[in-house]
Amino acid sequence: MTAASLAGLSALPGCAGARSRRYDLDADVRHIPVIRARTDRIDRITVCLRPFRASGPRLGVEQVGRKSVVHNYGHGGSGWSLSWGTAQLAVERAVTASGQKVGVIGCGAIGLTTAIVAQQAGAQVTIYAREMPPFVRSARASGSWTPASRIAKTSDLTPEFTARWERMARYSFSCYQNLQGLPGNPVEWDTFYGLQARARRPVPPDPIGFAEMNDRLRDIEPQGNTIPVHDGRLPYDEVRKQPNLIFNVTTYTDYLMRQFFERGGKIRTMTLHHPSELTALPEPVFINCTGYGARALWNDQSIIPIRGQIAWLIPQPEALFSMEYDNVYVVSRRDGIVVQWQGEDMGHGYNRTDETPDLDEAHKGVSIINGLYKGMGYNV
Ligand SMILES: Cc1cc2nc3c(=O)[nH]c(=O)nc-3n(C[C@H](O)[C@H](O)[C@H](O)COP(=O)(O)OP(=O)(O)OC[C@H]3O[C@@H](n4cnc5c(N)ncnc54)[C@H](O)[C@@H]3O)c2cc1C
Numbered sequence: 297m298t299a300a301s302l303a304g305l306s307a308l309p310g311c312a313g314a315r316s317r318r319y320d321l322d323a324d325v326r327h328i329p330v331i332r333a334r335t336d337r338i339d340r341i342t343v344c345l346r347p348f349r350a351s352g353p354r355l356g357v358e359q360v361g362r363k364s365v366v367h368n369y370g371h372g373g374s375g376w377s378l379s380w381g382t383a384q385l386a387v388e389r390a391v392t393a394s395g396q397k398v399g400v401i402g403c404g405a406i407g408l409t410t411a412i413v414a415q416q417a418g419a420q421v422t423i424y425a426r427e428m429p430p431f432v433r434s435a436r437a438s439g440s441w442t443p444a445s446r447i448a449k450t451s452d453l454t455p456e457f458t459a460r461w462e463r464m465a466r467y468s469f470s471c472y473q474n475l476q477g478l479p480g481n482p483v484e485w486d487t488f489y490g491l492q493a494r495a496r497r498p499v500p501p502d503p504i505g506f507a508e509m510n511d512r513l514r515d516i517e518p519q520g521n522t523i524p525v526h527d528g529r530l531p532y533d534e535v536r537k538q539p540n541l542i543f544n545v546t547t548y549t550d551y552l553m554r555q556f557f558e559r560g561g562k563i564r565t566m567t568l569h570h571p572s573e574l575t576a577l578p579e580p581v582f583i584n585c586t587g588y589g590a591r592a593l594w595n596d597q598s599i600i601p602i603r604g605q606i607a608w609l610i611p612q613p614e615a616l617f618s619m620e621y622d623n624v625y626v627v628s629r630r631d632g633i634v635v636q637w638q639g640e641d642m643g644h645g646y647n648r649t650d651e652t653p654d655l656d657e658a659h660k661g662v663s664i665i666n667g668l669y670k671g672m673g674y675n676v
Contacts, residue, residue, distance in 0.1 A: 325523050325535035328489050329615035331628055332676045333635070333665035337609045341653035344436035345601035346645075347588040348372040352448040352457045353382060354596070357389055361575040366390040366583045368406055369590040370599055373445030375405045376437055376543050380471035381464030382406060383413040390581050394418030399577055401425065401568065402585035404434035408552040410583050415559040422579065423556070426567040426589070429549040433587060436606065438627050438634045439548075440618065441517075441541035443468065446602055448507040462512050469516055472541060475551075481630060482548035483541070488520070489619040490536030491668070500623060502642035531671030532621065540618045546631040568593055603645035607658035609633035621668050624661045637661030 349370035368386040403425035443465040475483040520538020591599040627634040
């Protein structure tokens with residue numbers, strides 16, 4: 297078909313109709329999915345302590361008597377996101393022969409993935425842990441791809457750490473793409489809406505100086521668009537719309553547990569009070585994935601807790617998406633709707649060990665989102 301005949305076709309009524317039906321998905325930001333953000337729909341409030349280390353996660357090897365211990369803890373606000381990559385690094389240091397017995401201490405995001413990667417490398421693995429899912433701190437995460445969240449301080453970054461972090465992040469990201477489409481959707485993409493409130497507030501300051509490294513992953517992460525909103529009736533005037541990789545932590549943990557058991561894994565519930573107790577266990581090699589628990593067990597004072605709280609709303613599978621508005625982060629997951637008020641600045645929760653739910657903070661986040669929908673004309 298020639299260019300001239302193509303031009304002729306476009307003049308036909310049917311083709312003109314086709315052109316008018318063309319629809320710019322990114323421009324559709326006047327309507328965002330609606331969740332029923334009401335304080336009487338909060339079904340639980342959870343609190344978790346991010347295990348933050350200024351120099352990044354600890355991955356060194358240490359001897360305890362005749363046992364080798366590979367550390368794998370201190371992943372701040374990025375534990376789920378970095379899990380497969382950090383597991384790969386730890387297992388490289390721990391597993392030297394097929395059939396080797398390996399003990400993994402901890403059954404959170406890091407322990408479970410480390411145990412599976414060790415099995416993939418041919419090891420026979422036993423997990424030793426005080427808490428199992430859903431009672432581990434990892435179960436209380438927002439569940440998003442956030443590989444550089446509270447992972448280190450800019451002042452403590454070294455080229456070695458930055459390169460190691462990038463390797464972890466890239467490997468984890470590739471693993472997550474292979475976990476999509478599974479029954480129950482443990483991992484999936486949703487759409488994130490970053491709504492810029494019309495009554496703008498300054499960007500929250502960062503008194504801690506957290507490292508920002510996301511730019512290094514630009515080539516692998518799908519990007520979005522920033523779209524102006526020309527409708528003065530709406531409470532926001534600009535929207536950042538982009539894909540967001542999320543983890544439905546309940547189904548995802550169930551998937552990981554089944555993978556571990558199918559490969560012959562064993563779990564023993566136990567609390568370790570001192571590293572020397574490892575000498576009484578049969579494995580010659582351990583991988584220490586105790587998260588914030590490493591502060592007490594390994595007397596590692598370099599771990600700083602960063603408290604984070606989530607108010608959970610009753611799930612709405614008809615409205616799966618994520619957004620940020622007026623410093624409140626929302627992830628509407630299949631297993632619950634995360635509403636997280638992020639505080640007045642980036643230091644919110646820093647060095648706080650209190651894991652008691654704060655009802656006022658929970659109501660604050662939900663009320664801000666309620667106000668957003670009210671401003672859009674919805675009575676949720
Ligand atoms: C509000 C909030 C939101 C978050 N959102 C995200 C997010 O969206 N994406 C993301 O990637 N990360 C997020 N995180 C961070 C993430 O939750 C952590 O990085 C992650 O939970 C750390 O996992 P872990 O396996 O190291 O520790 P844990 O989950 O705490 O697991 C530690 C394991 O070690 C065991 N253990 C500890 N001490 C002992 C001991 N003495 N003896 C025996 N066993 C022991 C525990 O019982 C447990 O089984 C968030 C954190 C918070 C607080």
